[in-house]
Amino acid sequence: MKILLTGGAGFIGSAVVRHIIQNTQDSVVNLDSLTYAGNLESIAEVFDSPNYSFEQVDICDKNELKRVFDLHKPDCVMHLAAESHVDRSIDGPAAFIETNIVGTYCLLEAARSYWSRLPASKKDAFRFHHISTDEVYGDLEGVDDLFTETTSYAPSSPYSASKASSDHLVRAWQRTYGMPTLVTNCSNNYGPYHFPEKLIPLMILNALEGKALPVYGDGQQIRDWLYVEDHARALYTVLNKGEVGQTYNIGGHNEKANIDVVKTICSLLEELVPNKPEGIAAYSDLITYVTDRPGHDVRYAIDASKIEKELGWTPEETFESGIRKTVVWYLDNQPWWSRVLDGSYARERLGDQ
Numbered sequence: 001m002k003i004l005l006t007g008g009a010g011f012i013g014s015a016v017v018r019h020i021i022q023n024t025q026d027s028v029v030n031l032d033s034l035t036y037a038g039n040l041e042s043i044a045e046v047f048d049s050p051n052y053s054f055e056q057v058d059i060c061d062k063n064e065l066k067r068v069f070d071l072h073k074p075d076c077v078m079h080l081a082a083e084s085h086v087d088r089s090i091d092g093p094a095a096f097i098e099t100n101i102v103g104t105y106c107l108l109e110a111a112r113s114y115w116s117r118l119p120a121s122k123k124d125a126f127r128f129h130h131i132s133t134d135e136v137y138g139d140l141e142g143v144d145d146l147f148t149e150t151t152s153y154a155p156s157s158p159y160s161a162s163k164a165s166s167d168h169l170v171r172a173w174q175r176t177y178g179m180p181t182l183v184t185n186c187s188n189n190y191g192p193y194h195f196p197e198k199l200i201p202l203m204i205l206n207a208l209e210g211k212a213l214p215v216y217g218d219g220q221q222i223r224d225w226l227y228v229e230d231h232a233r234a235l236y237t238v239l240n241k242g243e244v245g246q247t248y249n250i251g252g253h254n255e256k257a258n259i260d261v262v263k264t265i266c267s268l269l270e271e272l273v274p275n276k277p278e279g280i281a282a283y284s285d286l287i288t289y290v291t292d293r294p295g296h297d298v299r300y301a302i303d304a305s306k307i308e309k310e311l312g313w314t315p316e317e318t319f320e321s322g323i324r325k326t327v328v329w330y331l332d333n334q335p336w337w338s339r340v341l342d343g344s345y346a347r348e349r350l351g352d353q
């Protein structure tokens, strides 16, 4: 099977590319425009595989999308390309509207045009798998409530509103045109190759440098955490076994308050890097509470029983095992993250050298 995967130089996309190339016979065409979040160094280990190819294309560029579909003739699409950082969406929503809504529309139209010309056997087997977030559901009030696939949409941020719009577009293309689609909504991912603007890598790297660990508000916001390699396996499972037109929620059964995530990172660093930066008695002394994010959702928690029961996927990592692996990965992979922190990953793109 040939998979056209968008956003394969990003955090989750790169994990999916590595998973497919290293564990299956399928081939991947990675379509990515390489924004600040795109880093080909995250997939360096699969670069030489004959099953991997790359197209530097913007999903808003209709002509380029048509060229890619006609050239590569994919059997299916996995759509991960997006603007993904909530804080950036508050400071500048335009890029989120453009990529997440207009870009998804352009990709849907390019896929539909290509799909409509496929022979009947390939047409039925075609899949357009849209990867989305649990943030489309807004936040939960009751401590026992969980997001299910039928929870109403109530997005809070420009990011989640743009992802909600894209989910609606995908379902409309299924309903109106009959194009075979799948939608997945997942919780917060963490793990190797995570861009250091996100909570977990930011805390690890700031702590190692003896910098403040900024925590929004009182730090009591609750998120469900999903190890990125568990998510990559889940996405591949849905692509292969999911029922057309269905939505699957993907979660890690790991609800944690943000402050507890930060404290866990601090205690792992106490154990793994006892030689602290000068003047620091304990990593947790670096925790600094900062003004809360506007519109900050209080609690997200996902009911992932549908994918578990119907498709047989379950997460392998607990939060404790996954966060330990993640901290160890950052300690072992300074060359990757120091090139992100100093910007050289973007100036000297792999493949351009």
Ligand code: NAD
Residues within 6 Å of the ligand: 006, 007, 008, 009, 010, 011, 012, 013, 014, 031, 032, 033, 034, 035, 036, 037, 038, 039, 057, 058, 059, 060, 079, 080, 081, 082, 083, 084, 085, 099, 103, 131, 132, 133, 134, 163, 185, 186, 187, 188, 189, 190, 195
């Ligand atoms: P990311 O920001 O790390 O990567 C996004 C990738 O998309 C980058 O490689 C970037 O270059 C590419 N891209 C951005 N705009 C593009 C455009 N116009 N054309 C082509 N490529 C473009 O994102 P991520 O964390 O890997 O998230 C992947 C998907 O999963 C997104 O759709 C996101 O909404 C969703 N998601 C992420 C999380 C999470 O915790 N990270 C949780 C739930 C859902």
